[in-house]
Amino acid sequence: MNKILFFKKKKYKASDIFTKSKINKDFIIDNVKSLQQAGPKDISFLDHIRYKEDAGNTKAGICITTDRLVNLLPNKTQKIIVKSVLFEMAKLLKKIYPDSDIDYPDLSVKKPSKKKYRSVKFGNNVLVGKNVKIGINSKVGSNTIIEQNVVIGNDCVIGSGVIIKNSILGNRVIIQDDCKIGQKGFGFIPLKSKNFKFPHVGKVLIMDDVEISSGCTIDRGSIDDTIIGNNTYLDNQVHVAHNVKIGSNCMIAGQVGIAGSSKIGNQVSIGGQAGISGHLSIGNNVKIGGGSGVVKNVDNNEVVMGYPAVPLKEFLKKNERDRNR
Amino acid sequence: MNKILFFKKKKYKASDIFTKSKINKDFIIDNVKSLQQAGPKDISFLDHIRYKEDAGNTKAGICITTDRLVNLLPNKTQKIIVKSVLFEMAKLLKKIYPDSDIDYPDLSVKKPSKKKYRSVKFGNNVLVGKNVKIGINSKVGSNTIIEQNVVIGNDCVIGSGVIIKNSILGNRVIIQDDCKIGQKGFGFIPLKSKNFKFPHVGKVLIMDDVEISSGCTIDRGSIDDTIIGNNTYLDNQVHVAHNVKIGSNCMIAGQVGIAGSSKIGNQVSIGGQAGISGHLSIGNNVKIGGGSGVVKNVDNNEVVMGYPAVPLKEFLKKNERDRNR
């Protein structure tokens, strides 16, 4: 699932990019991956102590990190020590995947050939890019744009005015009108004169039986993928940021926002307009009340509410107290 | 106003669907309606004690309900007793209206004929379905899609990139760019392997002189209609869920969300980003502060604010107290 299909990759020797580091001169970078997924030919990165365990177990050939974190890495991993891990990563990715930091629209999209998509029903002015795959019995509404290399499964219904790029959809997926799926996420290195845009080489994976209502935005991953699990339903105007993983059988009500890299378990329900901060882990069977602002991890089976969100009992007690004073 | 024009209806005998119930074998289902609107040839449903009064007065020929609620219904109404009223309703609707649980895009939309719409001005690439009516002197922007059977009144201005389906619009209605109106709402019976999608056979009714700003989503009703009253204005990115009724002369600021089946009175103003929970009743002349989360009914003329929303005085007193401690 983690093969990167959507961006052209250039070959570099690591020593040609990191000219000041003492690394093996013959190391040709195969890819850039997370600590967990990197292999001996890949470069990875370590920028926070919370990834200590992944660091210890990584199989990455090279890892970019800081002076303070370098000792967490195994001996056989070559180290590149820098001041800003994210900035070096961004520059590295920009070299290897030069087109992944700006969403250049796919200018090759055109009317789909009837021959190629024999069992697919298309509305008017549907525009499809090169090498797009659409499964049997799927339908695509008018004015929808499906950019190159996107894969859509069988029996899917894609509404009108939808834009899909850098994404792989399972079977029986429903995407209602005007959703935007697979665009670059909100990531950059702030620089005073001109920010450095963080390349986004991940994709969006949408599993079987997912339903996404009108006007949602699902950003693709930066290095990892953004994932929406089986049979999960999203209401209108939901925003899912880069690298978010949502489990199976979740219900996410209207106007919810989930910030970057957060992980939502299975059977989670999230009430309307709730917000989940970035880099959090929400367990299975969690219920999050409407309008809540979740700023901490939530354990399995918890019911939370409030801004900031606390266990429901605590929230109700506090409100009771406030009213009685 | 409650005639269902948008979905094909199949004829069934009630006894062929509810084979285990003791109901009149000749009862042919005319329609599925709310307790208030159902007549002797219709099936209705009762799933909560809050509809006690409607239950006592209903003229429905048959009503689906539970063991605990069945005694609230009049003698002449035949009863079908089930465990999950909503699930049985969903299955019944799916049989009678087989195409109402998924928004299959209207693949028949095409460029409007100049003859048929003589006094209407169209932009480029406007796509209009079968049997669409558009009143005199209306304008429709480019890339807008109007699906079959939609009715638009006189002197309307529909922006660009708009998608309208299953809706009836009055006169002098303004819809700004990129609104999505009439799509299926967020309703389903959660099932572990694959949710059962709740059919949506209602429509959206938009009365005269309404203005809806860019990027709003207005879902159609499930059984009832979604209604926006005369001279009500919505700002950008507002989300109105299925079955919501909004009265006349309301002002609804940006990014507000109104959850399913809530009823908003006349002359109500709602500040930006406020959320209204489902199944609530908000009176006339109510003011709801920006960012509020309304979770209870609000009486006429009240001013409320906060999360959860309380009367303004209480909100201000609480904040004063918090700051002085």
Added chain:
Amino acid sequence: MNKILFFKKKKYKASDIFTKSKINKDFIIDNVKSLQQAGPKDISFLDHIRYKEDAGNTKAGICITTDRLVNLLPNKTQKIIVKSVLFEMAKLLKKIYPDSDIDYPDLSVKKPSKKKYRSVKFGNNVLVGKNVKIGINSKVGSNTIIEQNVVIGNDCVIGSGVIIKNSILGNRVIIQDDCKIGQKGFGFIPLKSKNFKFPHVGKVLIMDDVEISSGCTIDRGSIDDTIIGNNTYLDNQVHVAHNVKIGSNCMIAGQVGIAGSSKIGNQVSIGGQAGISGHLSIGNNVKIGGGSGVVKNVDNNEVVMGYPAVPLKEFLKKNERDRNR
């Protein structure tokens, strides 16, 4: 920057509009401007004591105001005293700029000529209005609409399904898919039978190196302009209301809403789903936490959070207290 290019202007004598006021019979209205920007041939308006200083220094030829505020104006400015300044302004603007109170879609948009835009790359079904300027090396995605007189700089990337009107964009601006930029804001005089729509004759100015993510809405100004400063980045689904000014180097996360006429300084970061009320002034280097509701001005360098937003320390102390009771 304040020349109005987008709306047709009619010439009127002030005395023909304000027939009951004792003003110079030969005064031909050149334009309607804010107190700060109006010159001796312009009409301005004063409707609140907060503009006291601007009133004292104005060079406006005529000013519309109330009985109570009239003494704040200089001697040489002619005065028109009314009950509702805003309503009189709205009626005046509607006379001078008759097409600025409703967003009539630009029906002249059509496929761009290759000759005119030699170095621009267009997707499919791009629609461009009269007199649009697009700088060298810019790209425009499919189904995007650029209405008449819009100016786009060099090296810009405009996504697919975007709608731009009444706007001027600098160089290297990135607009991701489905943004709506330059539409009329949410302003009207509430009247029981039919609201009076406030004309919007301002524009949107987007400076160099700005990035605006998917599904944002940026309304144009009513009299003033809406401005987004250099190198400022907006995440998905952000709503920027009319007349808002955002400084340089800001980071505005997903689903933020900024209400009308508020002014945001430079280097400001705003967390996801935060809301800023109207007519506020937020200083430089301010940090606003996610989900906050800002209802008061914020000084330079402050960090605020909460609903309503308070300094971060206060917010944390309050939460600590709430949890320990």
